[in-house]
Amino acid sequence: MAASTAERDAMARALDLARRGPRGVNPQVGAVILSPAGDVLAEGWHRGAGTPHAEVDALSRLAAGDAAGATAVVTLEPCNHTGRTGPCALALIEAGVARVVYALDDPGATSGGGAERLRQAGVEIEGGVLADEAKALISDWLEVQRLGRPHVTVKWAQSIDGRAAAADGSSQWITGPEARADVHRRRADADAIVVGTGTLLADDPALTARDGDALFDRQPIPVVVGARGIPADAAVRRHPRPVLHHPEHDLHALLADLRDRGVQRVFVEGGPTLASAFIAAGLADTVLAYLAPVLLGGPRLALTDIGVTTIGEARRLRVHEWLTLGPDLLAVAHPLTPTERSEEGES
Numbered sequence: 001m002a003a004s005t006a007e008r009d010a011m012a013r014a015l016d017l018a019r020r021g022p023r024g025v026n027p028q029v030g031a032v033i034l035s036p037a038g039d040v041l042a043e044g045w046h047r048g049a050g051t052p053h054a055e056v057d058a059l060s061r062l063a064a065g066d067a068a069g070a071t072a073v074v075t076l077e078p079c080n081h082t083g084r085t086g087p088c089a090l091a092l093i094e095a096g097v098a099r100v101v102y103a104l105d106d107p108g109a110t111s112g113g114g115a116e117r118l119r120q121a122g123v124e125i126e127g128g129v130l131a132d133e134a135k136a137l138i139s140d141w142l143e144v145q146r147l148g149r150p151h152v153t154v155k156w157a158q159s160i161d162g163r164a165a166a167a168d169g170s171s172q173w174i175t176g177p178e179a180r181a182d183v184h185r186r187r188a189d190a191d192a193i194v195v196g197t198g199t200l201l202a203d204d205p206a207l208t209a210r211d212g213d214a215l216f217d218r219q220p221i222p223v224v225v226g227a228r229g230i231p232a233d234a235a236v237r238r239h240p241r242p243v244l245h246h247p248e249h250d251l252h253a254l255l256a257d258l259r260d261r262g263v264q265r266v267f268v269e270g271g272p273t274l275a276s277a278f279i280a281a282g283l284a285d286t287v288l289a290y291l292a293p294v295l296l297g298g299p300r301l302a303l304t305d306i307g308v309t310t311i312g313e314a315r316r317l318r319v320h321e322w323l324t325l326g327p328d329l330l331a332v333a334h335p336l337t338p339t340e341r342s343e344e345g346e347s
Contacts, residue, residue, distance in 0.1 A: 003129045006038035007101045010073040011130045015103075015137060017045040018054070018075050023191065024262030027076055027141045029054040033062065034071040036098075041070060049262070053079065055088040059095050068096035075134045077106040077127065078114035089114035092123065099124040103134035107145045140264040149255040152283050153190070154268045154275050155183065157290040158302035164272050167298035169202065174292045178326035184209050186288065188216040191263040192244075194254075195270030197226030206235040207243075207269070215240065220267060225254060225274060251281050272304050279315060280306040282335075287317060289331045 003011070010032040017030030026046060031054035033042040044057030052060065055078055059067055072078075078088035078100060092100060100123055106112040115125050135142065143151050157175045158164050165171035173180065187193055188209035195205060207222040208215055222236050222243045230236065236243050246254050258266060268278050278284050289302075308314055317333040318340065 001124070001126065003101055003126050004038065006034060007071065007073055007126075008129060010034055010040065010071075011075070011101065011103060012133075013040075013043070014045075014054075014073055014075050015130065015133055017043055018137060021046045021054075022048050022262075023140070023264055025049045025260065027138045029074065029076045031055045031058040031075070032073045033058050033067060033097075034073060036069050036071075041066065053088045056091050059091060062095075065096070067092075069098045070096075071099040071101060072097045073129075074100065074102045075130075075137070076104050077102045077112065078118065079106060079108070079111040080114040080117050081108075081110045087114065087117075089117045092118060093121045097123060099126070101126045101129050103127075103129055103131050104138075104142075107142065144259060144264050147285075149252075149259050149283075150191070150263045150266045151285045152255070152266045152268060152278060153186070153286040153288060154278050154284040155186070155288040155290070156272070156275050156302045157183075157292065159292055159294045159296040161295050161297065162302055163296035163298060163300050164302040165300040166296050167300065169300065171203075171300075174294060174296075175290050175328045176292070176326040179290050179292070179328040179330065182323070182325050182330065183288075183290070184211065184216070187220055187267055187269075188218050190220045190265045190267035192223050192258055192265075193220040193267045193269050194223040194225060194274070195268075196274040197224060197228040197230070198273060199269075199271035200224055200226075200230065200234065200236065201228065202271075204235045205269070207239055221258075221261075221263065223254075223258070223266075225249060225251075225270070249277070251277060251283055255283065272300075272302055275302075276304045276306050279303065285334060287331070287333045287335070289333070290325075291329045291331065293327055 014030035014032045018028040021028040026049050030045045035041050042058045042061040044054045046054045080087050080089050119125050193207050219240050221241050222239045225246045227247045316336045319331050319333040321332040323330040
């Protein structure tokens with residue numbers, strides 16, 4: 001049976017509830033319990049790892065037996081595994097829920113399958129309701145599940161002849177104020193911002209996301225990679241969030257740690273060495289290249305060794321947006337997938 005108007009309205013409400021929850025290891029999920037007549041009995045949402053899931057949160061607001069014959073409207077398929085909390089599918093079955101309407105399938109190998117468990121218990125199931133809206137809400141979390149790590153954006157600013165700094169190392173400012181403002185807006189969208197110790201010691205960046213002189217409400221976690229210590233008076237020490245120092249250069253371990261901390265989007269800001277390392281390791285999902293109409297010459301290239309020794313090994317990108325930012329240009333690109341490379345006739 002297709003979702004009723006009351007169920008679709010409840011799904012829209014569940015999505016609003018989901019937005020109250022934090023971004024993190026777990027997805028943002030909302031739930032609404034409807035009576036057989038379509039009236040709202042209870043609402044709930046997930047408040048973070050270790051807390052009750054949205055369905056259980058909503059059921060907890062009802063007395064025993066009140067959910068018998070009810071419909072649960074949930075933004076994500078009820079889970080089917082025991083982690084820090086029990087399986088939501090079982091909780092719904094035990095509560096006597098007769099119908100479950102959900103937006104998206106759970107992609108987890110262990111957590112998925114809740115809909116089938118409910119169906120086998122005699123619960124009526126309807127999936128895919130407001131799926132596009134639900135996918136937009138947790139798209140970053142879904143990508144973490146697909147990649148097994150956070151999404152990585154690698155950013156650099158360069159002269160039109162490919163330099164990140166002048167011969168003496170000075171680089172402020174290659175790009176103009178419009179491009180720098182764009183960078184700060186994108187920083188505010190990230191969960192973590194990563195630099196190497198070389199950039200930290202040379203430039204003393206604050207690693208904040210600023211709107212003019214004011215800080216954006218949302219600030220990324222500052223992350224520093226490298227064995228050298230962070231000076232006690234470094235600007236990053238005054239960041240609103242505690243700095244995270246990774247002395248090892250194992251980028252896979254770094255991303256695994258950030259994933260376990262609930263980071264979904266990483267913004268790599270840290271100079272040619274770190275940017276090149278992420279690209280060489282195949283860990284750049286988005287490239288932001290800011291091009292300034294200036295010539296610098298000299299040895300300070302925007303990228304160093306990325307493992308390309310011949311043209312056939314070139315890291316091909318697909319630019320899906322060119323933006324004009326004052327006098328500068330921004331290329332927003334992603335590396336070609338193996339399928340895309342094949343379609344373009346590469347070996």
